[in-house]
Amino acid sequence: MKKKLAALALLSATGLASAQSSVTLFGIVDAGLQYLTASGADSLTRMHSAGYKGSRIGFRGVEDLGSSMKAGFWLEAGFASDTGAGYATNTNNQVDGASGGGGLTFNRRATISLMAPWGELRAGRDYGAAYLTHSGFDAFGGVGIAAASNLTLGLADRIISPKGVTHVRVSNSLAYLLPDTLGGLYGKVMIAFGENSSGVKDKNDGNYYGARLGYKSGPFNVVAAYSETKTLQFQNYKDINMGASYDFSSFKLTGLIGTERVGVYTNDAIGFNSDGEVKHNSLNIGAVIPVGAGAIRTSYTMAKAKSPGHDKLAQGQMLALGYIHHLSKRTTLFSTYAHTKNDSGAFTHRYNNGLVSSERGGNTSGFEMGISHTF
DSSP states (O other), X not given: OOEEEEHHHHHGGGTOOOTTEEEEEEEEEEEEEEEEEETTEEEEXXXXXXXXXXXXXXXXXXXXXXXXXXEEEEEEEEBOTTTXXXXXXBSSSSGGGBOOSBSOOOOSEEEEEEEETTEEEEEEEEEOXXXXXXXXXSTTTTOSTTOTHHHHTHIIIXXXXXXXXXXXXXXXXXXXXXXXXXXXXXXEEEEEOOOOOTTSTTTTTTOEXXXXXXXXXXXXXXXXXXXXXXXXXXXXXXXEEEEEEEEOSSOEEEEEEEEEEESOOEETTTTEEOSSOEEEEEEEEEEEEEETTEEEEEEEEEEEEEETTEEEEEEEEEEEEEEEEESSSSEEEEEEEEEEEEOTTSSOOOOOSSSOOSSTTOOEEEEEEEEEEEO
């Protein structure tokens, strides 16, 4: 049950308290045990956070302004349940804007909104327009060793990492969201600023724009999304994707296809020069099968990066199988196994389930089990 905190306690000192205002404390604590293996590397056993849901704590609130308008805020901080440490955020959507981890930051979301019948205006740090396809149409919800994004976001998160800093969340953003009264149609348009001085050569770095448009009716859901981040080094980063799902009652089928792109990529460590645009194409298909008080989850993911003259910058496949068991509406036990196979003919072998292989084309595997509690 959500902990409701009366806004009176926060606002009475200013005399602005209203019966139509409230603040909610919410969060998730997720902890599990992982066992990871990779070709050419020692195995690793560790405690880990975010096997089923990302651990977080947050505050959100809404005030009724009258005339069908509302104001709201959302502050959400991620943390590692095994150590209590917080995660870093980013101030300018660029590598040099990364903050140090350790203390809590509202890295997951920090937004203020104005809501009305015509939709919502939202400002702050939030999910990018294209990322929600990677998590929302993945049988594993984009979390844990079996997350589809381990491969579908492989260009930003594995190959050119840590240069891809807007593939999940974006800072300094302004967004418009369609109202939920359009017969199943939903969407979001978003821009963000890198906040560089106008006189520098990379003045546009960190500038972002994106959009998503979807339709949901009963058991059917489909969406398409596009995002682009300006970066002089890679001649811009793009994420273009589509996702769809259908709930057949006896099981839910999910799937997504996407392509990430950068204009150029060079890696002296492996002797690679793209000689043009790098395209990273991916596919994921999965299913969630209800079983009693739980569900079986399974998925297949493949990804391949290529550029002119280089058909295989990276290529890999992942198979995953898991089970979740709901002890209550708020507490869930989970277990997951995932295996990733990298192509030995590729330049890189960065696709993994948490432990990187030291061999070109090396395979990686992982098993995790744990508990997740929502409050």
